[in-house]
Amino acid sequence: MLLNKIAGGIAALAVSLPLLVHAAERPDGRPLDVGVRLGAQISNLLTDAKWGPYPDISGPGGMLSFDVAFPVSEHFFIHPAIGLDNRNFFTYGEIGIPCAALEGEEPCGGYWEGYDVNSFFYLEVPVMAQWRTSALFLEAGPVVDILLRMNEDYILPEKYRNDRCYEDKRFGAGVVAGIGHVFGFGLSIDARVSFQFTDLVEGDKKCLTMHSEEVEMRFDPExxxxxxxxxxxxxxxxGGSYYKLLKYQIGIGYWF
Incomplete structure (x- = not known):
């Protein structure tokens, strides 16, 4: 339901882009820069965890945003945007359960092989200061995101999995910086890097404790x-003391 409302809002914004361009004017009479941007990205999970909800892996994703550039001077702009951000993480595993561990359940035992998949959908809002010349532009600023939905797909059947004792944090904050070029006809290309300095998970993570023991067995023949x-x-x-995000992104956009 929430995603449907957001998708409807983005569709309405897309329809209204020509009106925004016409209505918003700069002091020199030229319209504000209003555009769209599509990005492809790699998200890296940084943690000191030995094992846990997010192993130290990288995953692909993408982003679609609507952007506005407010001119402060000839070369300096304020560049806010709002977009949908998708991040996917894959963890390969091979898991076997012997018959004895199931206490006689049928079917007896099992073996599973494949990828655990975590997919995240965020609403992401960067606000960047942009320095633009005819050759290239540089931009940097803060970014916040709101978790809209998280999908989990595990190779191990649900009845054999431990309950999650942690939660994905709903709100995050970080910084983003980028470099790119705007062609004369409105097309833009860019590369960005962002670092989220808030943790990705919160709550009690006691289930990330591994129990180990050594047992001696003796048989009495009598x-x-x-x-x-x-x-x-x-x-x-x-588990770990921190779960951070480092993201690399390339994008292509169009300024109307």
């Missing part, structure tokens, strides 16, 4: 009984 004794055991936290 009683035919087997006894066990725990020699040592430990609980090691496998």
């Amino acid at each position: 009683t035919e009984e087997t006894t066990t004794r725990v020699l040592w055991e430990s609980d090691e936290y496998m």
Whole structure:
């Protein structure tokens, strides 16, 4: 429902772009720069975790945004935008469960191989200061994002998975910087890098603790009984103290 409302709002904005261009004028009588941008990106999850909700992997994604450039002077602009940002992460795994672990459940045991997939959809809003010349432009500024939806697809059936004891953070903040070129007929190309300095997850992550133990087993031939004794055991936290995002993006756009 939320995505449908946002999609409807973006569609309405797209329809109204010509009106915005006509209505908004710069002091010199020329219209403000209003445009659209499509980007392809690689998102890198940075963490000191040994194991956890987000292993240290990279994933592809993309972004569609609507942009406005407000002129402050001939070469200096304020460049805000609003867009939909998609990030995907894939983790390959091979998991086997023996019959004994299922306590007689049917079918007995199982083996799964493939990719766990996490897909995120964000509303992203950067506000950048842009220095523009005929050759290129440089821009940088803060960026915030709001998590709209998260989809999970795991190779292990749900009844064998542990419940999540952490949550994906709904709001994030960071910085973004870019360099690019605007052609005379309105087409633009650019490259950006952004770093999100807020953590991607929050909440109690106790389920990221791995229990290890060494057990000694003894068989008594007279009683035919087997006894066990725990020699040592430990609980090691496998999560991390931070979960950050570093994103590289290339884009192509058009200024109306």
